[in-house]
Amino acid sequence: MCCPRACPSSRARSRPSERWTGSSILAGLTPSFPDVLSALTTAPARRLTAEAGAGRVAVGSPADLVALERDPATDIRALADVRYTIRRGRIIYERAR
Numbered sequence: 001m002c003c004p005r006a007c008p009s010s011r012a013r014s015r016p017s018e019r020w021t022g023s024s025i026l027a028g029l030t031p032s033f034p035d036v037l038s039a040l041t042t043a044p045a046r047r048l049t050a051e052a053g054a055g056r057v058a059v060g061s062p063a064d065l066v067a068l069e070r071d072p073a074t075d076i077r078a079l080a081d082v083r084y085t086i087r088r089g090r091i092i093y094e095r096a097r
Helices: 023-028 034-040 042-048 077-081
Strands: 066-068 082-087 091-095
Touching: 023 042
Parallel strands: none
Antiparallel strands: 066 082, 082 091
């Protein structure tokens, strides 16, 4: 089950990359990597916060970032290989070397 505000529906106003849900995938539809990345990053940021600039990385934006060791576009398991996490400009998690 998903938070209704974070899991987009097929409402006309949603972007194509925000329409993927667990039921879509179970139905045999396969999202592209950009769709998956958006569903994990920008879509929830836009839906769960009222801050201007949420969901993008730019000077002055409230960026929270997760740095991965490998590229998840080539190996989805890389999403589990987190190097460090930044929240509001501070490192809050760093994997021991």
